Amino acid sequence: MLTNLAIRDYAVVDALEVDLASGMTCITGETGAGKSIMLDALGLCVGDRADSRAVRPGASRTDISASFDLSQNARALTWLAERDLASSEDCILRRTISAEGRSRAYINGTPATLADCAQLGQLLVDIHSQHAHQSLLRRAVQRTLLDAYAGAEKLMTSVNETAQRWRVLREEYTRLADRTEEFDARKELLTYQVAELASLNPLTGEITALEVQHKQLTNAAFIIENADHIATGCEAQRDQLAQLVQRANDDRMASTATDNLRELLQSALIQLDEAHAETARFAATVELDPEGLDATEQRLSALYDLARKHRVQPDALATLHDSLQSELETMSGGTEQLAEIKSALEDTALEWRSHATKLSSLRRKAAAKLGQRVMDTLGQLAMSKCQFDVALIPFKTDEPDPRGAEDIEFLIATNPGASPG
Template sequence: MLTSLSVRNLAVVEDLALTFDKGMTSLTGETGAGKSMLVDALSLVLGDRADSNMIRHGAERAEVEADFSLEHNSVLSKWLIEQELDDDEQCHLRRTINRDGRSKGYINGRAVPLVLLREISERSIDIHGQHAHQSLVRPQTQREIIDIVAQNKPLLDELKTVHREWQALQQELETIQQRSDEQKARQELLQYQVDELDALALTEHSINALLQEQTQLANASQLILAAETGLQRIFDDEQAAAYDQISSTLTGLEKLQDFEPRFASAVETLNSAIINLDESATELRHYLDHVELDPNRLDDIETQLSLLHELARKHHVEIEQLPAHYQQLSDELATLSSSEMQQAQRRQAVEEKEKICRALCEKLHQRREKAAKPLAKQITDSIQQLAIPAGRIEIQVQRYSDNRMTETGADQIRLLVATNPGQPAGELVKVASGGELARISLAIQVVTAGKRSVPTLIFDEVDVGIGGSVAEVVGQHLRKLASSQQVICITHLPQVAAQAHHQLQVNKKHLKDSTHIEVDKLDKVQRVEEIARMLGGVNLTQKTRSHAEEMLDQAQQ
């Protein structure tokens, strides 16, 4: 619960420190005394938007601090531990606003982003503003009411996560499908090109072999002539064959090398030459024995090469690059084929995630339907006590007609009201007057407040527009809530203020050069005076004081 609040240099507040107790506390004071300024300060320390214009005139910085007890708030305690912001079972918040527009937030002395202050708010306090009834006509507010009562927050959190994952998968699938449509023509072309090249079974070796054979056949006559001429000069020429001349020279040197040892090296070289000439002659004979001048074979090869050159021109590559190009096309085709597989996998993932979403939406629908009738009866009972004796509330939970899902479910929630006997229930905005809408809103806030998990509830003049016995009923409801939660109520009604366990009086003091706010904690005698002022205005009588004392005594029974 909220244990203390201190405010410095915020608007008309110069320096103010308050402590709060368990039970119900009422804040009262003259109209315009600054009661709601305390709620504004609390909203700031809990992460609301700040403005440098809120800083007190003449000051450079405004500062708000608040302390929350963790004694009965395990949710907040656990969150602080998870964020590594825990500090000896305390939760101390601080917010500063500087004249230059900078704003800083602190939790237990550590600087934090403002979003973490707002998360503290979600786990510690609910503030009901005096204009809350204006949002009651919104479908979102009506849905939130039933979800609070049905305690659907864990389920909603799960659905929100899954729904966003589902939407992300849908977006990915749409992107893949768009890309797939664009690539379909490319894939068909690639398949044709790959099939065309695949039929030729091209390899770098086979192309080189064809080119070499084509060159050989095209130059076959020259090759044969060169081989025959070489063989003639090496071996077959009876008068000048190289083999015979070297053999004769070798024979002469061998005979004389016993006399001239230096001939040995020349003999060895000539021996090698003889061997090499013999081998060359053998190779040339073998070539001439097996060479074929087949003009049909040359035609076949040139036909094949013409086809390959045509393909190479079509693909804008050299003929030798066709095998590598074929591999490149095959790889691209495989990639596009895997894209189709990826699309199928994404489609399956979307379907599975959608199935989970629908299951969660169905759970929400069942929980909302289960909570709707008891909640409608509770609100009906409450508004009948708040001067709408024939009032009746109905809550409709209907699935969207177009079968859509959102991160809050697949239901349309409608809160309908009838205010006169025999009148069919209709939409709030069409049936209820402004005063009735305010009382219905108050009834809903009182009924649902006890269902909220936060330990502190603040009601900021939510009783505007009611009075008399109705105001007393409101006060009794708030006091009843205070048996399980801390209730802080800013009110101008004595019937509500008298029901509080504690009372704070807010006064605005006008000094010579400035204005500031003071807040006093009232004892029993002071409470009688304040309640009497609220009852009777400026001129208080003993009768008014007696009435005030009686109201306080009856409330404490």
């Protein structure tokens, strides 16, 4: 219901605001009083076209807004909700036109196209004037009237909802089907890459360990020789150091002044023995292993080559393997998902067909009854020569349609001998 119309700088109007209550409101006045200006202004809010001549002379722009109470208009509320334009149970349509001819439209404060305003306007108002088509001439209105006459509103809702659900499924199926080639190519690549990485089986921290091992194996001969020299040197130095300890421990050297000296020499002897033992232990762990060196070099080379191929650091190969494996497992359900959607499409189409068939049956019965009632009424108006018919026009496609399996058109012939149209 229209509750408020505010007009500023439109045609000859400086400023005008009208509040409307429920029920019937009559606005009267002599020719030129501005009644049609109000209707034209309302028409601009619901999508009519305009140019700069609509702006009051001397003003920079026209600003018109129309407020509606939608508490009893479920169709309009649904339309707004589907486009994220809902604002409680109120709706404000606003239109601005600049003196340069630029036009802007808003629905609840959000910029909108004229097409959107016109579509919403059809759910809000009927403007009957010498320059406007009546809503009764629109097939959508005729279809709504026939369905209401047939008591098929709930069935029509089921048809609409099922068709909308089918369209959503079809879009999803098409989207997935279009990606099939790309999907299969990616899956094939992932399968190859995962298998390649799995065959090498890179481990976290492996590169660092291999590099240490490679360094040790490469320098094994030098390490063994050098360790032998160190051990020999320790043995030679031990004899001399032992003699020094013996001299320091001579009773004739006993004195508080020489206590620190004896401790240092004894400590040096102990550390030299420990160094000799440690050298022997270390040398025992090092072996000349040409085969082990070759295997280590091959492993390192394979890891570095694969890392270059995937453009990652060698120590990131293990993480890459896990990542690609996870992606492959996720993609494995793509074909199954496509089959599931196709099955859902078929089931939804069958459900729609069941609802649509019942709706068509109700429409045919209601069309015959409504046509006869209109003809009886025309006879009472002394227009018995008129012909009126409610035509059911099947759609050319079998795809689920929110309107059902057919469209509705009211046909009338007011001249004898003429075909209804």
